Amino acid sequence: MDSFNAFTSTLGTSLVLYVSYKLLDTARLYLRPSSLHRYRYTDASGQRSWALVTGSSSGIGKCLAFELAGHGFNIVLHGRNPSKLEAVRDELQATSPNTSVRILVADASQCHRPEAVDFERIRDELASLHLTVLINCAGSGPIPAFGALETYGRDVILDNLHLNAAFSPLLTAALLPILRGQYRKPTEHLGNGTVAEESPAGPRPRGRPALVINIGSVTDDGFPLVSFYSAGKAASHTLHKALAREAALGGWSDVEIMSHRIGAVTGVSHMQAPPTLFRPDARTIAKAILARTGCGRKSVVPYWPHALLQVFLGALPVSMVDRTINKAMRRVRDEEAKKKE
Template sequence: MNASLLFSGLGVATASYITLRFLRFIRLYTRPSSVKRYIYGENPWALVTGASDGIGLAIAQELATNGFNVILHGRNPEKLETTKTRLEGEHKNVQFKSVVLNASSATSQQIEQAVASLDGLNLTVLVNNVGGAAKVQPLEKNTADELDSVMNVNARFPAQLTKALLPKLARPQGPTLIMNIGSMADLGVPYATVYGASKAFNMSMSSCLAVEVKAEGRNIEVVGISVGRVTDVGHNKEDSSFFTPTARTMARACVDRVGCGRYIVVGYIGHAIQKFVVDLSPWIVFEMLVVPTMKDRKENEERKQV
């Protein structure tokens, strides 16, 4: 084989590979959601954790729009009640319930009790959304309690809740869905070390559980959704842009990815483009972009504390 034939063969193979990847990318972000497959039986319910604000509230709204009854989880009974009343006004054809549990301190017994209170409901969807960072600061400046709280809210609580709900979700009569909300902070973002690590736990839990339920012959879709910067959430009300969507746009993207066949997926296309560029670039480029932004946020945090 002469050299020019070899190079043109390599060229064709590379072009085909890039075209295929591009088409798969387009398909991933344009295919219709399969969320409606989880609407079956009498009164299907979805449980959304951290549903009194931000992305969780918006996911609850999206699921209600799709016809699910929604159980709203949060820690503040008054705020949850206000949210429930608001959603009842917006969505007249579905029902809402609320469950109060502090994700940073709930014991496994309290979680089991909350799960028992859902007995008899046709629960087909669990969205583990609750989470969040503590202060943006170097690891050693966190108190031990702050670190425990971040790990509890983002990792321990979703794991314990999912374990407690699995017997309800592993049902012979139809498929069920577990969606876990992660963060692109797990890529290596400074000043949020334990937050990033606990979101990585969340994504790893998604892929491991997805394979485990398959191995056990259970008809459960498990998907981990990786999320970049989002606005119109509890701690951020900046203007939205293509790369910083509102909570509602992010929630729609989460629901749209249902049935995509991946165990972990970047939920929103703007964030996927950012991740694609990061993956293509030398690591130093990511650091050059992310370090100044996070340093600014750390300094803002320090100013707030004095």
């Protein structure tokens, strides 16, 4: 009996210490200052750092572009609609007149078609920039939103999966040599038909890293009524976690990779309701994402109320989690249906 009491006492103490550690570690995550400044520095020629934000014609992507410009980055805006991008560029330069802005037009949902999205061309267009930040934010749910799987056609499902799951790894693969300072585009055509290439600049100096951020979703756990969107986000999230481990495996620490899992947000394509604590606007989420930058984790829920909800769900039995998620998604679906009446 004495040995059992000693065991339970030790177990209880260990549990209290573990929970205390987790609470302190979580508090540190949301109280620590951002490390965004680590990725903002001039290159050898004096060129300021550039940040490419995909899906930046609206929503979270647009807000991230404005926040990064406010922190001193030049910006590459990406989207599929040139007129929308031009309007964002004009607005951005009006608020941040010292910011240089470029536009990259590419339909992410068609990234599987080489004639639609030429990743080599994109890489060559950006090779001359001092690119230190890539934020993979392009993504969207299907339209109409919050429908059962069988209500969507083949093209809608495939386009959405290409947008949410395929575009970010293809773009990241194309741009990693630039982010690592190891790519220079061909510059001279020789008379015999061969091409002379510039020599690679070599890896980034120590303490001068680049950053890749994936904007994921907490629906990657498998949410109803957003089934293939959920699957696409799960694939993107897993890929970026794998890429972070791949960097460690390859011994290259000059590019840091993070995946951010986002909860409910308003002010985006599928949601225009008034903001609340647990459904903030896109600007609030953008600030939270950049505030968690450089925290040393491969995956994070950047907005603390969303993280609190994840902790709560993680403590529930699976059957109760399913009922809670279904109830929440049913409510969202019904709210959207009322707006269309």
